[in-house]
Amino acid sequence: MAALAEGTPCWADAMFTDLEGAKSFYGDVLGWTFGESASEFGGYTQAYSGGKAVAAVVPPMPGQPEGTSAWCLYFASPDVDATARRIRAAGGELVLEPMKVGDFGSMLIARDPSGVPFGVWQAGAHEGFEKRGEPGGYCWAEVYTREPATSDAFFPKVFPFGVRRMEDGAIDFKVFTLGGESVLGRMEMTSDFPPELPPYVGVYFAVEDCDEAVARTTGRGGKVVFGPLDSPFGRFAALVDPQGAAFAVLDTARTTGELPALSQE
Known part of the structure; x- marks a missing residue:
């Protein structure tokens, strides 16, 4: 590999x-x-x-x-x-x-x-994910921060990221890229986020059926933060497991609408 x-x-x-x-x-x-x-x-x-x-x-x-x-x-x-x-x-x-x-x-x-x-x-011997973008595997992640300008300046100084901004003015969302490919999102934590929730990186795992994954989560004592929602990237939901770990699930096969336009920073 x-x-x-x-x-x-x-x-x-x-x-x-x-x-x-x-x-x-x-x-x-x-x-x-x-x-x-x-x-x-x-x-x-x-x-x-x-x-x-x-x-x-x-x-x-x-x-x-x-x-x-x-x-x-x-x-x-x-x-x-x-x-x-x-x-x-x-x-x-x-x-x-x-x-x-x-x-x-x-x-x-x-x-x-x-x-x-x-x-x-x-x-070294462990190269990381052996499966990504398929059900059961990692598929996406987003930085959630209350200081977007700080994170926007920091990550491209540490990693060779390019930066693109979503042109939808209603949402402060940026995408970090490598070789032109989107690899990481950045979302501002607005007042919609609970004040006690610290900044974090939200990890998305791919699933075959978002609604079924949500039902299994709540059935096992987990919580739904938001969703399920349809998007151009797939149907997704943000969840919290019974021990408090936040994660998200995404059905990449169920897409709705046009992909948002991104402008180069």
């Missing part, structure tokens, strides 16, 4: 106090199966869709204070140390300094200056 372009979303994982509960929930909602927990890596457990690695779940480290579960999206890097330097220079914060993860690769966890958390992954 060819190395992913720097800045490409390449992996997602989340920490859950109730690991078995998380496995049961996502197994039902997204059809995931799970591998053996890697005790040498703190119980890190990979999720699979159709036998292909799509994400991972992990329990809190011993002694680590319990907090709200959240999905973390990782961006590809050929050199995490160099990326760490750019993060600092752009005003970001390193939550977890660059570290090697066996022969799988190297990683770091950071926040942009507005508080948006994200990860960086330098691939």
